[in-house]
Amino acid sequence: xxxxxxxxxxxxxxxxxxxxxxxxxxxxxxxxxxxxxxxxxxxxxxxxxxxxxxxxxxxxxxxxxxxxxxxxxxxxxxxxxxxxxxxxxxxxxxxxxxxxxxxxxxxxxxxxxxxxxxxxxxxxxxxxxxxxxxxxxxxxxxxxxxxxxxxxxxxxxxxxxxxxxxxxxxxxxxxxxxxxxxxxxxxxxxxxxxxxxxxxxxxxxxxxxxxxxxxxxxxxxxxxxxxxxxxxxxxxxxxxxxxxxxxxxxxxxxxxxxxxxxxxxxxxxxxxxxxxxxxxxxxxxxxxxxxxxxxxxxxxxxxxxxxxxxxxxxxxxxxxxxxxxxxxxxxxxxxxxxxxxxxxxxxxxxxxxxxxxxxxxxxxxxxxxxxxxxxxxxxxxxxxxxxxxxxxxxxxxxxxxxxxxxxxxxxxxxxxxxxxxxxxxxxxxxxxxxxxxxxxxxxxxxxxxxxxxxxxxxxxxxxxxxxxxxxxxxxxxxxxxxxxxxxxxxxxxxxxxxx
RNA sequence: GCCGGUAUCGUCUAGGGGUCAGGACACGUGGUUCUCAGCCACGGGACCGGGGUUCGAAUCCCCGUACCGGUACCA
Numbered sequence: 208x209x210x211x212x213x214x215x216x217x218x219x220x221x222x223x224x225x226x227x228x229x230x231x232x233x234x235x236x237x238x239x240x241x242x243x244x245x246x247x248x249x250x251x252x253x254x255x256x257x258x259x260x261x262x263x264x265x266x267x268x269x270x271x272x273x274x275x276x277x278x279x280x281x282x283x284x285x286x287x288x289x290x291x292x293x294x295x296x297x298x299x300x301x302x303x304x305x306x307x308x309x310x311x312x313x314x315x316x317x318x319x320x321x322x323x324x325x326x327x328x329x330x331x332x333x334x335x336x337x338x339x340x341x342x343x344x345x346x347x348x349x350x351x352x353x354x355x356x357x358x359x360x361x362x363x364x365x366x367x368x369x370x371x372x373x374x375x376x377x378x379x380x381x382x383x384x385x386x387x388x389x390x391x392x393x394x395x396x397x398x399x400x401x402x403x404x405x406x407x408x409x410x411x412x413x414x415x416x417x418x419x420x421x422x423x424x425x426x427x428x429x430x431x432x433x434x435x436x437x438x439x440x441x442x443x444x445x446x447x448x449x450x451x452x453x454x455x456x457x458x459x460x461x462x463x464x465x466x467x468x469x470x471x472x473x474x475x476x477x478x479x480x481x482x483x484x485x486x487x488x489x490x491x492x493x494x495x496x497x498x499x500x501x502x503x504x505x506x507x508x509x510x511x512x513x514x515x516x517x518x519x520x521x522x523x524x525x526x527x528x529x530x531x532x533x534x535x536x537x538x539x540x541x542x543x544x545x546x547x548x549x550x551x552x553x554x555x556x557x558x559x560x561x562x563x564x565x566x567x568x569x570x571x572x573x574x575x576x577x578x579x580x581x582x583x584x585x586x587x588x589x590x591x592x593x594x595x596x597x598x599x600x601x602x603x604x605x606x607x608x609x610x611x612x613x614x615x616x617x618x619x620x621x622x623x624x625x626x627x628x629x630x631x632x633x634x635x636x637x638x639x640x641x642x643x644x645x646x647x648x649x650x651x652x653x654x655x656x657x658x659x660x661x662x663x664x665x666x667x668x669x670x671x672x673x674x675x676x677x678x679x680x681x682x683x684x685x686x687x688x689x690x691x692x693x694x695x696x697x698x699x700x701x702x703x704x705x706x
Numbered sequence: 707g708c709c710g711g712u713a714u715c716g717u718c719u720a721g722g723g724g725u726c727a728g729g730a731c732a733c734g735u736g737g738u739u740c741u742c743a744g745c746c747a748c749g750g751g752a753c754c755g756g757g758g759u760u761c762g763a764a765u766c767c768c769c770g771u772a773c774c775g776g777u778a779c780c781a
Contacts, residue, residue: 217780252780315778331777385777395779399780421775424709424710486718494729513713515775519717523731651740651741663742665742
């Protein structure tokens with residue numbers, strides 16, 4: 208079993224295409240097949256090496272590795288279409304010599320006029336075949352005179368149904384009557400998609416073509432080409448497209464659409480792949496969250512749904528939360544560093560800094576949707592300011608009402624060693640309770656406000672020791688973290704100053 | 707216009723001639739926690755419409771409607 212993903216390097220890898228790539232990869236992985244990566248860069252104006260590089264990076268990030276193709280090599284290369292021009296040329300010459308293809312000199316203006324006329328008459332706007340019967344030597348003469356021509360495939364005469372068994376949709380049928388002679392080679396000598404794809408899939412011995420539904424009506428043309436060459440066509444499977452919430456094709460105005468954007472927002476690759484697999488396919492047994500090798504083991508084309516699916520960012524976020532909770536602390540810390548740098552709190556973390564970050568990041572990761580939200584969750588550590596907190600009316604109000612708790616906290620902390628674990632913190636809270644008479648919410652919430660500067664956040668039992676350990680960090684690649692004692696003193700002072 | 711495809715809760719889906727039409731996300735209510743998030747429990751919510759076949763249709767067939775794709779010297 209040989210499968211391929213063949214993107215055009217004309218922009219970022221779109222999640223819809225990523226899903227198509229994933230389906231190919233899952234099938235190859237699950238069935239012990241080969242997954243091949245080919246680059247379809249025949250659109251010279253829009254293609255770029257930069258896009259190709261970005262797409263390859265996105266695929267690798269998702270874990271969709273290939274053992275044959277661009278940058279991997281293989282026996283059926285080259286794997287970039289612009290490096291295969293000689294191959295397409297040779298096969299076009301063969302078709303021409305057999306009369307299965309012909310040169311067409313029609314101008315674009317003429318073609319457009321034909322199209323409008325056909326539309327007006329209620330006929331399919333297919334090429335009328337004006338140049339079909341230009342004699343071979345006349346064609347040669349015109350070419351020698353410098354006239355531009357495209358090479359068209361000669362669709363066999365007479366109405367005939369082209370039928371194929373689509374592995375996800377079942378039998379699909381098209382009449383040759385609605386198929387105009389397709390352009391194989393453009394006037395600049397570059398092959399058109401429908402031609403290059405057939406040559407490549409055949410020569411690369413692709414056995415299963417899994418692609419987007421937008422290619423389904425190309426399939427009969429391609430089948431005709433396989434027939435003309437006497438080649439056995441691969442099996443085809445057309446998967447539905449991914450839509451936006453309004454059920455129109457997923458596009459920029461729906462927000463993020465590319466794999467790179469989701470990565471930048473802090474989605475984990477295993478979350479994206481797991482979620483993408485769930486659009487139009489179900490692993491069964493009411494299970495949804497499965498490791499990728501398990502997905503591959505269960506994946507079957509026959510189980511792929513027929514209808515288009517809406518991309519649901521909320522559900523992706525839920526899947527991501529699941530994997531965020533499962534991720535190893537050292538990995539989370541590493542992944543969070545760019546975001547913490549972005550906030551200006553981390554520059555060049557030492558190994559001591561990293562082990563500190565491991566503990567705090569992995570706690571923060573328990574309660575966010577995405578890595579991008581981790582800085583906000585950890586702002587209490589790196590960006591504490593009593594004065595700034597008290598500028599917020601609700602916090603100022605609560606602090607005034609609980610002034611005795613805050614003062615007691617500052618006083619007790621003066622005499623206390625650092626609160627490096629939850630028990631030490633609890634013991635201090637107990638002393639504050641005895642001194643102030645407050646308990647429960649009236650006790651802990653003012654302490655939270657004074658020590659974190661925020662009204663909500665991670666559990667105090669964890670937050671306070673994190674503050675204390677941060678304050679003890681050697682001068683490092685992390686901004687200084689104020690100790691609980693400093694915070695309580697600063698807060699009580701600021702509160703008294705305002706009164 | 708023509709050709710092709712598709713249709714189960716708001717969304718992703720399971721199922722499929724007789725089911726209380728199942729699960730997940732989201733949503734609502736309650737519980738838990740100093741707080742947010744989370745977690746737990748409970749709850750509301752669907753077979754596109756019309757015909758036909760059948761004892762019985764959401765399921766099979768036909769028609770319609772809606773949506774998506776194609777109709778390129780784009781892929």
